Amino acid sequence: MSSEHDVETLQRSLRDLLRQNARAGRVIVAVDALDAEEAGRFADAFAAVLGEDGTAVFRASVAETADVRGDLVQPFRAGEPFGPGRDTAPADAVLVVSGRFLHTPEVRGLWNYSIWLESNPPIGAPRPDLPDAEKQYLRTSRPKAAASAIVENSDPAHPVQVFGDFC
DSSP, X not given: OEEEOOHHHHHHHHHHHHHHHOOSSEXXXXXXXXXXXXXXXXXXXXXXXXXXXXXXXXXXXXXXTSOHIIIIIHHHHXXXXXXXXXXXXXXXXXXXXXXXXXXXXXXXXXXXXXXXXEOOOOTTSOOOOOOHHHXXXXXXXXXXXXXXXXXXXXXXXXXXXXXXXXX
16 A cells, blocks of 8 residues: 655655654654665655745764764753764754664664665666665564565655555
């Protein structure tokens, strides 16, 4: 089952889903994809949508080797300076983090909400062979099952939310 929208409509829908479970406080959202640049573009646009109502929104892109917990999450939640810009978040703020491998067991519990972006080749086109690290991540961390929302983003102007349930 899926639901196709333009990017802003889909992101507003995802924002509304996020707000159903995390209305106040310092909220952290992860946007995960095998392509870090794709995750970053989606996260930038999602951060803009989150800020439409005046919410303080902060953005961070993380490398696979970053100390996400110590450099971003703990200080953000505590209202202390965090990240490279040493920002300080007000009591009700959202931090949108983008990168790769954000659904590993070591970090998946850090997020209040997470989005898994996947991109599929056009119908009939061969699926590219993935590097071993990506195959292992998909097999062991199962980001599609761990994410709060799954977005098929092959056409970034018209993403499709994919529902992973079987009903």
